Amino acid sequence: xxxxxxxxxxxxxxxxxxxxxxxxxxxxxxxxxxxxxxxxxxxxxxxxxxxxxxxxxxxxxxxxxxxxxxxxxxxxxxxxxxxxxxxxxxxxxxxxxxxxxxxxxxxxxxxxxxxxxxxxxxxxxxxxxxxxxxxxxxxxxxxxxxxxxxxxxxxxxxxxxxxxxxxxxxxxxxxxxxxxxxxxxxxxxxxxxxxxxxxxxxxxxxxxxxxxxxxxxxxxxxxxxxxxxxx
Amino acid sequence: xxxxxxxxxxxxxxxxxxxxxxxxxxxxxxxxxxxxxxxxxxxxxxxxxxxxxxxxxxxxxxxxxxxxxxxxxxxxxxxxxxxxxxxxxxxxxxxxxxxxxxxxxxxxxxxxxxxxxxxxxxxxxxxxxxxxxxxxxxxxxxxxxxxxxxxxxxxxxxxxxxxxxxxxxxxxxxxxxxxxxxxxxxxxxxxxxxxxxxxxxxxxxxxxxxxxxxxxxxxxxxx
Amino acid sequence: xxxxxxxxxxxxxxxxxxxxxxxxxxxxxxxxxxxxxxxxxxxxxxxxxxxxxxxxxxxxxxxxxxxxxxxxxxxxxxxxxxxxxxxxxxxxxxxxxxxxxxxxxxxxxxxxxxxxxxxxxxxxxxxxxxxxxxxxxxxxxxxxxxxxxxxxxxxxxxxxxxxxxxxxxxxxxxxxxxxxxxxxxxxxxxxxxxxxxxxxxxxxxxxxxxxxxxxxxxxxxxxxxxxxxxxxxxxxxxxxxxxxxxxxxxxxxxxxxxxxxxxxxxxxxxxxxx
Numbered sequence: 269x270x271x272x273x274x275x276x277x278x279x280x281x282x283x284x285x286x287x288x289x290x291x292x293x294x295x296x297x298x299x300x301x302x303x304x305x306x307x308x309x310x311x312x313x314x315x316x317x318x319x320x321x322x323x324x325x326x327x328x329x330x331x332x333x334x335x336x337x338x339x340x341x342x343x344x345x346x347x348x349x350x351x352x353x354x355x356x357x358x359x360x361x362x363x364x365x366x367x368x369x370x371x372x373x374x375x376x377x378x379x380x381x382x383x384x385x386x387x388x389x390x391x392x393x394x395x396x397x398x399x400x401x402x403x404x405x406x407x408x409x410x411x412x413x414x415x416x417x418x419x420x421x422x423x424x425x426x427x428x429x430x431x432x433x434x435x436x437x438x439x440x441x442x443x444x445x446x447x448x449x450x451x452x453x454x455x456x457x458x459x460x461x462x463x464x465x466x467x468x469x470x471x472x473x474x475x476x477x478x479x480x481x482x483x484x485x486x487x488x489x490x491x492x493x494x495x496x497x498x499x
Numbered sequence: 500x501x502x503x504x505x506x507x508x509x510x511x512x513x514x515x516x517x518x519x520x521x522x523x524x525x526x527x528x529x530x531x532x533x534x535x536x537x538x539x540x541x542x543x544x545x546x547x548x549x550x551x552x553x554x555x556x557x558x559x560x561x562x563x564x565x566x567x568x569x570x571x572x573x574x575x576x577x578x579x580x581x582x583x584x585x586x587x588x589x590x591x592x593x594x595x596x597x598x599x600x601x602x603x604x605x606x607x608x609x610x611x612x613x614x615x616x617x618x619x620x621x622x623x624x625x626x627x628x629x630x631x632x633x634x635x636x637x638x639x640x641x642x643x644x645x646x647x648x649x650x651x652x653x654x655x656x657x658x659x660x661x662x663x664x665x666x667x668x669x670x671x672x673x674x675x676x677x678x679x680x681x682x683x684x685x686x687x688x689x690x691x692x693x694x695x696x697x698x699x700x701x702x703x704x705x706x707x708x709x710x711x712x713x714x715x716x717x718x719x720x721x722x
Numbered sequence: 723x724x725x726x727x728x729x730x731x732x733x734x735x736x737x738x739x740x741x742x743x744x745x746x747x748x749x750x751x752x753x754x755x756x757x758x759x760x761x762x763x764x765x766x767x768x769x770x771x772x773x774x775x776x777x778x779x780x781x782x783x784x785x786x787x788x789x790x791x792x793x794x795x796x797x798x799x800x801x802x803x804x805x806x807x808x809x810x811x812x813x814x815x816x817x818x819x820x821x822x823x824x825x826x827x828x829x830x831x832x833x834x835x836x837x838x839x840x841x842x843x844x845x846x847x848x849x850x851x852x853x854x855x856x857x858x859x860x861x862x863x864x865x866x867x868x869x870x871x872x873x874x875x876x877x878x879x880x881x882x883x884x885x886x887x888x889x890x891x892x893x894x895x896x897x898x899x900x901x902x903x904x905x906x907x908x909x910x911x912x913x914x915x916x917x918x919x920x921x922x923x924x925x926x927x928x929x930x931x932x933x934x935x936x937x938x939x940x941x942x943x944x945x946x947x948x949x950x951x952x953x954x955x956x957x958x959x960x961x962x963x964x965x966x967x968x969x970x971x972x973x974x975x976x977x978x979x980x981x982x983x984x985x986x987x988x989x990x991x992x993x994x995x996x
Contacts, residue, residue, distance in 0.1 A: 334651070335693065335694055335697050335698075335701075336655075336690060336693060336694075337655040337656070337658040337669070337693060338655075338658075339658045339659065339669060340658065340669070340686075340689055340690060340693060343672075343673075343676075343686060343689070344686055344690070347676065347682050347686065348682060348683060348686045350682075351682045351683050352683060426560075426561065430561075430562070430563040431563065433563035433564075433565040433566055434563075434565065434659075436565070437661075444565065444566065444569065458577055459577045459578055460577070461573050461574050461576075461577045462574040462575065462577040462578050464574075465566070465569050465570040465573060465574035466570060466574060468566050468569075468570075469562055469566050469567070469570050472561065472562045472563060472566055473558065473561050473562050476560075476561035476562070477557060477561045480557075480560065480561055
């Protein structure tokens with residue numbers, strides 16, 4: 269019986285369709301990650317400013333993103349904006365907007381955390397040695413920040429990829445939806461649903477796992493580095 | 500904004516919120532248990548269990564909850580394992596949550612100085628006593644922020660339960676929206692409901708973190 | 723540091739501009755559609771045999787056949803958007819598609835939100851259940867679980883008329899049928915044409931209640947106020963009636979499912995005249 273079931277995956281171009289669906293997911297995730305990296309850096313810097321207004325603004329953004337389930341934000345943008353402002357965005361664009369909104373805030377927070385965890389004396393010693401502000405940023409702060417940031421940033425990327433599974437709920441034909449279409453043709457095959465969902469499960473795992481392994485490896489590597497903050 | 504509509508449907512939302520809360524808490528409870536066990540298995544390097552725990556954590560952390568739920572609810576019955584919607588909800592949340600909790604506990608345990616563990620062993624404490632009186636209290640102080648973050652995260656993740664045909668908060672809102680309901684009011688109530696649900700959790704987290712700040716004995720960075 | 727603030731403001735402005743540019747401002751009139759060279763039609767992607775995707779990734783079905791003909795006669799390319807029952811109205815109200823041909827039943831409530839064209843199919847509600855525990859009367863459902871798809875007439879019908887029946891609501895037809903196969907409900911209710919087709923293909927299940935509720939029709943739908951497109955579709959349907967198009971559609975897409983002995987006229991509406 270399981271034999272009959274798994275062959276469903278290989279009939280016609282079913283498997284290619286699944287992969288195409290996966291590509292839709294990845295596309296959304298990659299664009300989001302890109303936008304979040306860039307805007308996140310700006311966001312992080314904004315968070316560090318002494319200006320109360322900008323800090324409050326960032327704080328509000330962060331809290332909204334933390335309190336609301338992603339799905340609710342997706343619905344708000346996809347359905348709500350259409351009714352409130354007449355903005356009718358398609359599923360993919362809504363997803364990129366919402367996830368970037370979330371990703372920017374998270375990345376900004378990570379960036380802020382990484383930057384502030386560099387001991388103050390690093391900056392002071394550099395200034396004492398006569399380095400200009402720009403030089404301090406470039407040679408002292410940036411490398412160390414990047415090192416601390418990288419594992420967590422990659423972690424965030426994995427989370428973004430996983431969260432894109434939600435776009436199924438706003439009618440984007442991503443891998444789960446394609447899976448459902450395939451299943452819909454084979455009700456008489458008892459195990460078709462099992463194999464299709466197992467395949468989707470495996471596909472996500474095969475994509476996210478190597479990335480999280482990379483993050484873990486980077487974390488270990490930088491932990492023992494001389495720039496780990498030890499005096 | 501049609502306030503009469505909102506007033507008329509508050510009971511529906513309350514029912515949905517109750518479902519969300521109930522299953523969220525079941526999931527959180529089981530996750531804490533599973534997470535602690537997995538973490539301890541890895542920390543004490545228990546043979547076999549350690550590898551299983553590691554494999555489980557990797558699997559659960561690298562797949563989305565939605566896919567896990569579909570697999571449990573619609574995939575497994577096809578090979579004979581039929582779980583009720585409620586069971587799938589709790590198992591799904593626990594599967595995902597357990598892995599996250601395990602990682603939180605791990606960061607907590609690793610922050611406890613090894614000397615503490617050895618001292619406990621020297622004093623003749625059994626492993627269980629060591630865990631209970633020496634390691635856990637100190638580990639929790641460090642782990643609590645991460646643990647609460649996970650609780651928060653898990654309650655938010657319950658928003659996917661509509662795939663199990665469970666009438667949680669999100670599903671109530673979605674059903675109202677699709678039966679020709681007023682989209683803006685429906686979404687407004689939804690956002691407000693989640694805020695009301697999660698605010699207490701957030702406050703509890705801050706409160707607990709503040710109280711536990713002094714529990715770590717000298718192994719915390721002098722900030 | 724002022725540079726950074728300007729940078730963020732710029733980025734946000736960019737995002738907003740892109741968003742509003744990508745957003746549709748209103749429905750597309752007939753001329754706009756002709757000019758753009760393509761028409762967007764929402765169809766079911768998992769409701770065999772009316773709108774579904776086959777194993778080569780091609781859309782097939784009674785509704786799809788009509789969609790293709792409409793695009794052909796309009797002289798534009800057909801862009802198919804996969805829809806699920808709950809989102810059909812939403813798609814028209816937010817102009818995500820020009821037409822909805824997703825086996826959309828005409829109801830007075832729906833007519834307030836979208837504009838319906840002439841009918842092309844007859845339909846009532848039906849209930850399919852396992853042979854071993856066949857449901858033959860609505861009364862048997864009281865206190866039992868009935869599977870419905872969100873946003874369908876079945877859902878509304880049972881909500882309004884039989885509130886004692888516990889509804890198990892799914893987002894898509896695939897989930898609903900899998901639910902029935904897994905025993906998540908004692909029966910499933912949707913259009914009788916649909917459950918009949920499904921029961922024929924799936925041994926072990928039969929349609930115990932063949933016709934429930936009023937006899938309704940399935941009509942194409944467009945965004946409210948889109949008069950030019952509506953007029954054209956109505957004209958099309960009348961013209962297609964002259965060549966017995968819908969009977970041909972039936973033969974091409976439904977005959978195989980319902981079998982040689984089924985009467986096409988029980989389902990088909992030709993020329994928009996019942």
